Every structure is written in C-alpha cells, then in structure tokens.
Amino acid sequence: MRHLQMGGRSAPRIVLSSLERAELRRAATNPDVSPAIRRRSSAILACADGKTNIEVGREVGLSNGTIGKLRAQFLRKGLQDFCVEKRGRPAERLKLSPGELTTLQKLAALPHKHLTSMGQKANAILLSAAGMSTSAVADLIGIPQQSVGKIRRRFQRMRLDGLKGETNRAAARNRR
Numbered sequence: 001m002r003h004l005q006m007g008g009r010s011a012p013r014i015v016l017s018s019l020e021r022a023e024l025r026r027a028a029t030n031p032d033v034s035p036a037i038r039r040r041s042s043a044i045l046a047c048a049d050g051k052t053n054i055e056v057g058r059e060v061g062l063s064n065g066t067i068g069k070l071r072a073q074f075l076r077k078g079l080q081d082f083c084v085e086k087r088g089r090p091a092e093r094l095k096l097s098p099g100e101l102t103t104l105q106k107l108a109a110l111p112h113k114h115l116t117s118m119g120q121k122a123n124a125i126l127l128s129a130a131g132m133s134t135s136a137v138a139d140l141i142g143i144p145q146q147s148v149g150k151i152r153r154r155f156q157r158m159r160l161d162g163l164k165g166e167t168n169r170a171a172a173r174n175r176r
Contacts, residue, residue: 011071014048021048023079037083043067044074094129094152100160101126107163121163124151 016024027033028041039060046056053067062070074082096104107122120141127137134152138145154162 011047011053011068012075013050014044014071014074016044016048020079021045027083033083040070040082043070047071047074092156093131094125094155096125096129101129103160118163121151124148125155128152 024041024045028038028045030038033041039062043056043060043062046059047053047067047070051059053064053071056062056067057064060067104122104126108119108126110119120143123141124137124143124147127140128134128148132140134148135145138148141148
C-alpha cells in the first residue's frame with residue numbers, strides 16, 4: 001500500500017509495499033525490459049528511498065520535472081500501466097490507394113536479392129497501413145524501430161516516389 005507523506009516543500013514521499021518494491025526491482029534489473037521502464041522503475045525505487053527529485057534525476061539520467069511527473073503518476077496509479085511503453089504519440093494510420101497497395105504488394109513479394117531492402121520497406125508500409133504499431137512492425141520485419149519511422153515518414157511525404165528513389169539507388173549499386 002502506498003502512502004503519501006508531505007513535509008515542507010519537499011516532494012511527496014512514496015512508501016512501497018513489499019510486493020510493489022519486489023516488482024519494481026524486478027523491472028529495474030531485467031535486461032528483457034525496455035530501458036525506459038528500467039529507468040522509471042529505478043527512479044521510483046530511489047524516490048521511495050527518500051531521495052529528492054534532483055538526486056533521483058542525476059542517478060537515473062532524467063530531469064527534475066520528469067521525476068516529479070513520475071512521482072505524481074505513481075502516487076495516483078501505482079503499478080497500473082506502469083510497465084506499458086509510452087513513447088511518443090500514436091502514428092497516423094497510412095491510407096493507401098488501390099494502385100499503391102498493388103505496387104507495394106508486388107515489391108514485398110520480389111524474390112530478387114538486390115531488392116531485399118525494398119521488400120522490407122514495402123512490407124513496413126503495408127503493415128503500418130494495416131494498423132500495426134511501429135514497434136510491432138520493426139519486430140516482425142527485423143529492422144530497427146527508428147528505420148520503420150523513417151520509412152513511414154518518407155512514404156507519407158513522397159508516396160511511391162520515395163520508394164522509386166530507393167529502387168534507383170539499389171539498381172545503381174548493383175551495376176557497380
């Protein structure tokens with residue numbers, strides 16, 4: 001059970017139950033947990049140890065304000081949704097024309113070795129248009145999340161013309 005203790009101008013103190021402390025320790029040390037969740041867990045544990053926002057921020061590499069927000073959120077919700085990744089805002093769903101859909105499906109199915117990256121990009125766009133998250137697309141295709149984001153943005157900006165530039169560059173590399 002969490003308790004709120006106020007004293008002077010200091011930040012609200014977090015008192016953790018043994019179960020909460022154990023769960024936060026597990027999340028803070030588990031290499032399979034995302035770095036953001038490990039950092040948040042470490043921050044809440046340090047807050048519960050009575051450290052100030054400034055001390056916790058220096059220890060875990062977050063700003064004083066972010067630590068204050070984490071404290072307030074944890075006091076409101078506890079571990080509910082604590083281990084949910086919260087980066088950024090949801091990406092706008094891609095809408096494909098019938099022609100774009102056909103072209104992307106053909107590119108995704110190409111067996112040519114030199115067009116493998118083109119196939120990955122086409123798959124990334126198709127999966128994004130189907131409503132998959134950037135992280136889910138990255139995991140499925142086996143490319144970094146950042147790359148999926150770049151592919152999406154380039155497609156939104158240039159549509160199929162963005163892919164044609166990639167195709168021309170790939171073809172030029174293979175001619176060398």
